[in-house]
Amino acid sequence: MAILVHRYDSPDRFVAGTVGQPGERTFFLQAREGNRITSVACEKQQVSVLAEHLERVLDEVRRRTEGAVEVPPASAKAHDTQPLDAPITEEFRVGTMTIAWDPQADRIVIELFANVDSDEEPDTAAEVAATELESAEVEADEVFVVRITPAYARDFVARAQALVAAGRPACPFCLQPIDPTGHICPRANGYRRPLFDQ
Template sequence: MAILVHRYDSPDRFVAGTVGLPGERTFFLQAREGNRITSVVVEKQQVSVLAEHLDKVLDEVLRRSGPSARVPPAHDKPNDTDPLDAPITEEFRVGTMTIAWDAEIHRIVIELFSNVDSDLTDDEDEADDDLGLSAAAAAALEGSDEVNADEVFVVKITPGYARDFVARAQALVAAGRPPCPFCLQPLDPAGHICPRANGYRRPLFGA
């Protein structure tokens, strides 16, 4: 089966971003190179998992290679805080994600697959013992022959850019709906059915 590849070997930008209000946000991963833009839809949890595994890969590369790896330390404040580039056109929804370190070009390689039919999983209990990655990420280091998809979004980024992606992604995930002060569950834009209020809807703002 032919697969459509959206490839960015030297993107000008690769970020996670959202469209919509808190509680109704759609999450995107987006790359831009020149005038070309590719945007794919992901779940909030996928953004969090991708950021977590990117940090793990970078930390492992730094541990193995030392200063020669030119991997910067993790940081909390992203340099890129701008919104997603327009137009935002959904190419596909992401199923499986894989991560690999390409030592020849000194870059992280991220592969995002659509319509995946695979046994790969992000279960932490099935992590590769050597690298501490999910099974999906570990499989990427050995090749992605097990993954079948209609489309794939391939992005190659430097360690420094990967660290900034992580910082932005983590801030994005944390900037969701505020918690209810009574039950600590996320508040919906129209209000909140608080279990500590016997199931009654508690308004966002008092009268």
């Protein structure tokens, strides 16, 4: 089966962004190169994990190359704070993500694979482990491949972290997001009480 590849070897822009209000936001990863734009939908947690792993890869590259590759230090503020480019057309929903370092080009390679629904669900933990071992390669019909410089990756991380932090506040007891309409904390066994005494 042929796989459709959306490849950006030198994107003008690669960012995480959202559409909607906190609590109802849809997260996207988007790349633009010239007039070509690709947007893929993902979960908030995937954006957070991608940023966290990019930071680890950058720190490791800096450590291993001992300054031979220019890797800027971590930044708390992103340079690119503009909204996503329009039109935002979802190509697919992200399932598996991979990150690699290309030493020949001194770039980070990010692969985002389309979410693939499996027809058969394994019954036991042993079957799950066997299935994972058998499928060493990711099976997907679409992939989004982006190659970015370390400086661009640092900016992506700063923007992604700010984006994730801008969501709904977390409950101090159960750490789940608090909806604008209220929150029933499972740690309170369904009992509703104000978070702070007034």
